[in-house]
Amino acid sequence: MPASLLEEFAFALLALLAIAGAFGTIYAKRVAHSMLYLIFCFLAVAGVFLLTGAELLAAIQILVYLGSVLLVVLFGVMLTRRQIQEEDFE
Amino acid sequence: MAEGDWLDIRGWVEALSFAIADNTVGMSRFWRQKGTTADILTELIMAVVVFGLIMTTMLVLLWIERKFFARIMDRRGATMAMRSLWVGEGGEHVDWYGLLPFGTGAPFRWLNRWLNKVAGSDHEVESVARVRDRSYHGIWWMLPGFFQNIADAVKFLTKEWMVPTKADKFVFEVAPFIIISSTIMLFAFIPLGPHVWSANPDLSLLFLMAIFGIAPLGVFFAGWSSNNKYTLIGGIRSAAQLTAYEIPLLVTVLAVAVLSGSMNIIEIVEFQMDMDGWNLFLLPLGAALFLITMIAEVERIPFDMPEAEAELVEGWWTEYGGLRWGLLFMAEYLRAYAACLLFAIFFLGGWEPFGGNLVAQYTAFIPGIAWLLIKSWLMFAVFVWVRASLHRVRTDQILEFGWRWLLPLSLVNLGIAVWLRLWVWQGEVWSPLVPGIITAIAVALFVLLAIDEDPESLEGRERPYSVHVKAGPAGPGTHKK
Numbered sequence: 394m395p396a397s398l399l400e401e402f403a404f405a406l407l408a409l410l411a412i413a414g415a416f417g418t419i420y421a422k423r424v425a426h427s428m429l430y431l432i433f434c435f436l437a438v439a440g441v442f443l444l445t446g447a448e449l450l451a452a453i454q455i456l457v458y459l460g461s462v463l464l465v466v467l468f469g470v471m472l473t474r475r476q477i478q479e480e481d482f483e
Numbered sequence: 484m485a486e487g488d489w490l491d492i493r494g495w496v497e498a499l500s501f502a503i504a505d506n507t508v509g510m511s512r513f514w515r516q517k518g519t520t521a522d523i524l525t526e527l528i529m530a531v532v533v534f535g536l537i538m539t540t541m542l543v544l545l546w547i548e549r550k551f552f553a554r555i556m557d558r559r560g561a562t563m564a565m566r567s568l569w570v571g572e573g574g575e576h577v578d579w580y581g582l583l584p585f586g587t588g589a590p591f592r593w594l595n596r597w598l599n600k601v602a603g604s605d606h607e608v609e610s611v612a613r614v615r616d617r618s619y620h621g622i623w624w625m626l627p628g629f630f631q632n633i634a635d636a637v638k639f640l641t642k643e644w645m646v647p648t649k650a651d652k653f654v655f656e657v658a659p660f661i662i663i664s665s666t667i668m669l670f671a672f673i674p675l676g677p678h679v680w681s682a683n684p685d686l687s688l689l690f691l692m693a694i695f696g697i698a699p700l701g702v703f704f705a706g707w708s709s710n711n712k713y714t715l716i717g718g719i720r721s722a723a724q725l726t727a728y729e730i731p732l733l734v735t736v737l738a739v740a741v742l743s744g745s746m747n748i749i750e751i752v753e754f755q756m757d758m759d760g761w762n763l764f765l766l767p768l769g770a771a772l773f774l775i776t777m778i779a780e781v782e783r784i785p786f787d788m789p790e791a792e793a794e795l796v797e798g799w800w801t802e803y804g805g806l807r808w809g810l811l812f813m814a815e816y817l818r819a820y821a822a823c824l825l826f827a828i829f830f831l832g833g834w835e836p837f838g839g840n841l842v843a844q845y846t847a848f849i850p851g852i853a854w855l856l857i858k859s860w861l862m863f864a865v866f867v868w869v870r871a872s873l874h875r876v877r878t879d880q881i882l883e884f885g886w887r888w889l890l891p892l893s894l895v896n897l898g899i900a901v902w903l904r905l906w907v908w909q910g911e912v913w914s915p916l917v918p919g920i921i922t923a924i925a926v927a928l929f930v931l932l933a934i935d936e937d938p939e940s941l942e943g944r945e946r947p948y949s950v951h952v953k954a955g956p957a958g959p960g961t962h963k964k
Contacts, residue, residue: 425707429654432661432700448686455693460729463700467722470707 404444411437428466435459488834490850493529493678500524529681530671536679537670537820540856541813544820544863545632551864555871639809647709647802654708659807661701666814668694669821674749676834676852688746691825692736695780698818699725702782702789706799717799721789723878724779727885728786732776734893738769738900739829752833757912759839763830764918765903767925769896770830772889774865777822779881781815783866785873786881793875819866820859827858 414434421427435458442451504521508514580588580595646655672691674680684690699721706718739762740746743754755761763770779786790798800811827833834851836842876884907917 423651425651425654425704429657429704448684449689452686452689452693456689456696456733459693459700460696460725463703463722463725466703467719471719 400444404441407437407440407444410434411441424469425466428462428469431462432459435462488677488851489847490676490852491678492532492676493525493680496528496532497521497525500528526681533670533675533679533681534667536675536852537817541816541820542632543856543860544816544823547860547863548816548867549631551867552871555868636809639806642805644805644807647711649710650802651708651710654704655802658701658705658708659803659811661704662698663810663814665694665697665701666817666821669818672748673821673824673828674752674833675824675855676850677749679852680749683747683749686746687748688736688740688751691748692733695818695821696725696729698814702799705803706789709799709802711802713795713797714799714801717789717791717795717801720791720878721782721799724782724786724788724881727882728776728779728889731772731885731889731893732780734890734897735769735772735776736829738766738893738897739773741897742766742900742904744904748828752828752835755832756835756839758908760913760918761830761832761835761839763832764922765913766830766896766900767922768892768899770826772893772896773826773829776889777826778866778869779885781818781822783819784870785876787875788878788881791875819863823859823862823866824855826862827855831858831862 411434414430414432414437417430418427418434421430435454439451439454442448442454501521503524504517508520509517580591582588583591646652669691671682672684672687672694674683702721703718706714706716706721709715739751742762742765743751745751745754782789787798790800792798795801800808803811832839834855836846836849836854903917
């Protein structure tokens, strides 16, 4: 059935995005970069929840986790000892 | 009621897309996918229709912002433009009503004369009269100032796109995508009328609020990646502000959902219509809280600390230019528009006409979308009014206000909603006593608080929100104490 094929394709895309986001979170050099990857990871996971029909879980995932990511990155940027304003990004 | 609306755009689009699918996919060997194709086509067309409606009616918002704001603050140029409709250019107006047949233009002539008498260009001081004569240079039947936005768009399109040398290029490019896409996604879940919506899941309210909370992330990343201290401070202020208003906002929305017994926005509106009571009169406290937290959410004055143009050059978007700045600005107004639409939907009965069932049979020829848009424009006028009246708060003020006032009050509001739903509501139309008594109590409380705000009575008292910062009003020599 093409409809389920579409679903499988979407799932593959979202799963790849989630895995890529997780890898990016681990291997990024900067706190803010890794948090950006974490956002994409969470969004992809929310998409997977949507695909499985767990709409409430998807909404809660975005509502709770993305807001907390912002606080995490805030503390990460403020409390680590790096200079906040980098001299040079390269 | 929902079925009484003749503007059945969704029904027409469904019929159209089924016809298209019948004649294309239905004829081919993939005919089994006919229904799916028609559904997808319907959703696509409805998304385009809703987006187009939002983008075209947003021009009204910008127009209100310009004209109403200019009128409140008595700014010259913008206030002149409207009057040129009756004063005319250089004091000579086009006698267009004289061309109408059978003297049907007479009422317009009377109106014109009256307007010229009340707000004409005559003034005893000659220079004032000349300034009043200075008016819109163009064609009289265009709404003066209305098409300024198109000129602005052309200006943004032709500007150069620059990235600061030391900016984090990747994040700098990604942040506007997060903000603009999440803002446009909001309108997928906002119904504009009983038959004008693009997506209607059971949990549309929850999805909407979830998506509303994504943009501050983009704001923070935009501020961080620009590598500029003003943008960084703006981004961090945005995140700090988020902690103050997000929870009261969600609890207030939850109270609306509890009272209506549904997480679906269309059902919330229909509950208000069927039960003959707008939530404004049942949850006045909730309406006030929603207004405050929504102004904070869309980052308008008095809660526009992230882009405090008096302190931080232009806040978190200082380094953005060209079309990206224009799109971010558009996203800002779209969020304000979404906030106004949501206020109208949650508290002002959505697409129910003013007066409710009493006038519904006489106003059936007006589609529901017109009422909703009018209500949201009025709400935007309130937003502009607030912007013109209040000053910007400090970070510590909004944090204290959020945690010590908004959060407890929103919990009280939730309690009121639960009480109304479980013990007062009898499963039928509200008795007029319930909204009447609640509104009377709210008005009485408001009047009491307004009396208490008498400046003489506050003399010598500590300011309510200066717990951590014992700062007095700034003045000459205050830094020496």
